[in-house]
Amino acid sequence: MAEFMEGGCACGRVRFRARVDNDEAYLCHCRMCQRATGSVSIAFKGMKKADVVWTKGPDWYQSSPIAQRPFCRDCGTSLGFAFPDSDTMDLTVAAFDDPARFVPTRHFGVESMHRAWLNTDGLPEMRSEDNPEVAERWARVTNDRPA
Incomplete structure (x- = not known):
């Protein structure tokens, strides 16, 4: 069921409103995401760019020759990932005001996965x-x- 969800950065300078039609999210373990976030993986929600409205716009970092990432220049929050020539993008799950809805359904970038950090039970x-x-x-x- 589709609903609109809001989110943004830690300091509140960047805000978005997104139309979300399912609970599926994924974990990316690629080295580019690890370096961009300073983490062993990052949880992403795949979105259509047309379903994301930046009510207070982000800054964009060209993280590789093929991709860019929205972020907040004031607090440093990583907000997503996008190929400039694609109709889709990813928003970071934790950037949503209420990320509890989302569940991981797959892994990406497994060549760089740090398995010791996956199951911490x-x-x-x-x-x-x-x-x-x-x-x-x-x-x-x-x-x-x-x-």
Whole structure:
């Protein structure tokens, strides 16, 4: 079922509204995505460019001879990936205001996959507010608990 979802960067300077018709997303493990995000993989939601409206536009980085990436120049948030000559693009799942809807359905760029980071079941888990250093700093500045 199609619905409109919103999202943007960490500081709020860049915002988008996207028409989303399914829950499918994917993980990209290619070296270009690893370098562009500083992570071992990135979760993407494939979209038609026509279904994405930038209400506050991003900056664009030419990340390779064939691709560019939207990002926020103020906070550094990575917002997606696009081939300039394509009708489709990817938005980062975490850039959506409510990313919980999306589920991974495939992997891409598996030649660079770091398998040790895929299944982390069984590792110790901690909530942000349970870390005294984080909680104390957050409370001191916001009078609230970490979000």
